[in-house]
Amino acid sequence: MAGTVLPFGPQHPVLPEPLHLNLTIEDEIVVAAMPAFGYVHRGLEKLADIRDFRQMIQVVERVCGICSMIHALTYCQGLEELLGVEPPRRARFLRVIWSELHRLHSHLLWLGLFADAMGFESLFMQLWKIRERIMDINEATAGNRVILSVNVIGGVRRDLDAGQTGWLLTELAEVEKGINALGRTILSDYTVQQRTRGKGVIGGRQALEFGCVGPMLRASGVSQDIRLLGYAAYGELDFAPVVEQDGDCHARCRVRFAELGQSIDLIRQALAKLPAGDLSVPVKGRPEGETVVRAEQPRGECLYYIKANGGRFLERLRIRTPTFANIPALTAMLPGLELADVPVVLLSIDPCISCTER
Amino acid sequence: MGFVARLIGKARRSSPWLLHFDCGSCNGCDIEILACLTPVYDLERFGVVNVGNPKHADILLVTGTVNQRNRQVLAVLFEQMAKPGVVVAIGACALSGGVFREAPNVLGGVDRVIPVDVYVPGCPARPEAIIDGVLLALEKFREKE
């Protein structure tokens, strides 16, 4: 059985999304892995030609439903830079709060799917049950569960009132309790350790060379977090990147788990410091020039390149999403694994295919 | 109809299995479908079970826009489903292309490729709407049987 090529996907039980891999296997061992794409491709960067720069907010939110708010945030920050406006302080703090709510729901979603990939269905259900509280917060504060649509160029559209703030804090305390109760299972359960320790190892140097971002990079011992740039209100909050050294699936799991606590902490800090003031500043004129903006999404660094020529439509909008940067590393992580470990390692990078293909 | 066929028909009617396929969605609708299957919304109380194999599935949930490449996958999945199958299109994308309608690699809604029985609007469709859609699909399924 030398070099059988096994197609994995595009429709596969563990993948919620159609990623396709061509795995070359010898006996049970993967010797080469080559990703194939195109099942979710829409070409939405091209929509910048026919939607004006304000309407594009709705489109970039739908690059990926899981981190939609942060996509819109990055885009708006880029245009604010081009238009020379500064969002009010309150808006910047609110952006942090919604960003971290997104990170919470995304990491819980991932931990659940990861548990499911290992066949640990009850853990999956428990995690998603906790996640529903975050979705309720999203709905109560922004009006929609998934696509929040709170960002506009120059600020945000929604406000939190005092009653909501108190309720949000009690909900967060419940979420924290739930997460802590599951922590021991996620991190030290025998089966989970057997399935994840030493699987899909990638070292710090190699991860940097492959251009990995976000939790992938941090789980390999590289302390890099775009939030340290201090965009929105992150510059005024106190946090340090979560770093683990092992570079295997378990380390990636630990990083994301610890980031849950970090996000809750950041929301509390932001709520405590939330200044009074306006939600947005009026924006006049048309954007001109080019800029590169970055933000930290749940999956890592996201980069927008925006070029405008003073017209209603942008000349070029380019979106480099975190999964796009993390996928090349798969070609190095998968070879040498047993076939049964492929789904777990694949999910450990937190693949978001609709981001990758746009 | 023989006894065995009647028995199978009855079993399928009371517990149809569903398959979820993501065409070109932004994940917004997918995570809502998954949320429907978890404890808070719990679609499984109506007897449906989420399966990974199209050959076991009676109801196909489709999200997202159709493009050149995934249309073939979609057609094959529909072909492989147990007959008669019911197709539920979920989200604005699956109905018409939604926000991506004019994008270069988008053909339009799911009904360009396979016949759709139930349309669930929303961007993203709310879990309640999805549950509603699946219940309607169950009814249609019983009619078709």
Place this chain on the structure above:
Amino acid sequence: MSIAADSISCVELCRAVAACKEKGCRFVTITCVGADSAGAELLYHFDRELALSHLRLTVSGDEVPSISGIYAAAFLVENEIQDQFGLVFTGLAPDYRRTLFLDGQESPPPFRRDRGPDQGE
């Protein structure tokens, strides 16, 4: 406003990118700003400890040397640009031959400004 980028030409590209790798930069991505029959403009983005640096490459024609030999991760984005803009990266491995997202040569590259004389907008 424009971003600060070192302008380079095709011959200098590989050396400049290799120098970035020497310095320990993380390869972020390549942006194809635009391409038409006159040529193309590409931006190479690198990150070093949260500081971005850019290289701006202007080519006349369709051929660009690939940097996938230096940064293996570049294969994905170079294939994407081949799909979208119809440029050709020489020495690209693995090469999907414009079938990464789309189905090959027959469709005109959707992001190119000029669609050829017969399909002009």
